Amino acid sequence: MTENFAEMMEEIKKMKKERNAVIVAHNYQLDEVQELADVVGDSFRLSQYCASTDADVVVFCGVHFMAESAKILSPEKTVLLPEIDAGCPMADMVTPEALIEEKKKYPNATVVCYINTSAAVKAECDVCCTSSNAVNVIRSIPNDEILFVPDKNLGSYVAKQVPDKKIHLWDGYCITHHRVSASDVQKAKGIHPDALVLAHPECRQEVLELADFVGSTAQIIEYAKKSSHDKFLIATEMGILHQLRKDNPDKTFYLLTQGLVCPNMKKTTVESVYNALKHGRYEIKLDEDIIRRARRSLDAMLRVR
Structure with missing residues (x-):
């Protein structure tokens, strides 16, 4: 560990205390970023944690849709995404405009979105899910017809577990897992x-x-x-x-194969986290109406046990 790196780590600890900040990291982040975080987990655990923490600032070491989800659940908090261009190709495979058109084909379906979606897409959905709770979420829905976006692979897996539901799948996928x-x-x-x-x-x-x-x-x-x-x-x-x-x-x-690397998840570094805390980079801001409507789908997910 270089002297500069050690100094950076100490400065991060100091700024966290001064700003009443927490650092959360997804399991796919770089090893050193995971070690730096207060909480490491999958999307579901991090969603729950961000909804419950009393911190004023959340530094989200992940990708854009995750930081948006934290902001939706805690609009009063400052949510920072250390690398603003850390996106998710699967989340980009569904837009609110395209979803609105697709919903017209299945007017009686309950719309379920994987958490790997933008806030604007969540605002058009009835309930959200993660890979941890997707099966339980689908089972909890009284309706037998589901429109599931955007991951056709997760959707197909869920359909096999819940054969009594008719599940319409969006043609999206994670480019890392799908290969x-x-x-x-x-x-x-x-x-x-x-x-x-x-x-x-x-x-x-x-x-x-x-x-x-x-x-x-x-x-x-x-x-x-x-x-x-x-x-x-x-x-x-x-x-x-x-x-x-x-x-x-x-x-x-x-x-299993060397191809299992998400370039977007690897963008965040310790230096990124340092700069996020020092300069307020990059604050996630969402329209109040989007937050209100997207919140419904996330709250519906968090109610499922």
């Missing part, structure tokens, strides 16, 4: 035949069918911790390996 193929799984299993495959439901169905366990980042972390097995192939973004190895020093984890 993993069944042949990637077979190749990795050939190299590590005694390893269990743990996969995220943003992967394609052909991958999930070959997995030993399917779950969100938090669920994968929990499964690995409780499992008596000691070798795992991980089919989700590589950032999760940091927590997995921290929690399980006696177990071995392999990334």
Whole structure:
């Protein structure tokens, strides 16, 4: 650790106290950013935390839609996204205008959006979900017809778990998870035949069918911790390996394929966090009407147990 880096870390601690700030980080962030954070988790855990913290400032080490969700749940707080161009290609695959048109095709459907959507899209939806609670959210809806946006892979996974619902899928996907193929799984299993495959439901169905366990980042972390097995192939973004190895020093984890990297999640650095606190970069601001309408979909999700 360089002297400048150590000084930066000390200054971050000092500014956090002065500004009554918290730093939250998604599991896919760089290792050193995860270590810096007060709370590390998946979208669901971070959504809950941001809604409950009494901090005045939230520094969100993640991507744009996540920081927007924090702002929707806590409009009185200052929410900072250290790298303003850290976006999400899947979230960009659905716009409010396109969704409004699609809703006309299914006027009786309950509209469910994955949390990987913009605030403006959430404002057009009935209820939000994350990969942790998508199945429970869909099951909780009295209506049998669902329009699910934007992740067709997560939507397909949920449809298999809840066959009594008619689920219309948007044609969106995570470019990182979607590129993993069944042949990637077979190749990795050939190299590590005694390893269990743990996969995220943003992967394609052909991958999930070959997995030993399917779950969100938090669920994968929990499964690995409780499992008596000691070798795992991980089919989700590589950032999760940091927590997995921290929690399980006696177990071995392999990334299923080297393609499992989200460039947007890797944009945030310790220096980004320092600059966010020092200069107020980059504050998330949303229209009050968008906050009000998007809040309904997030609150509906948070009520589901």
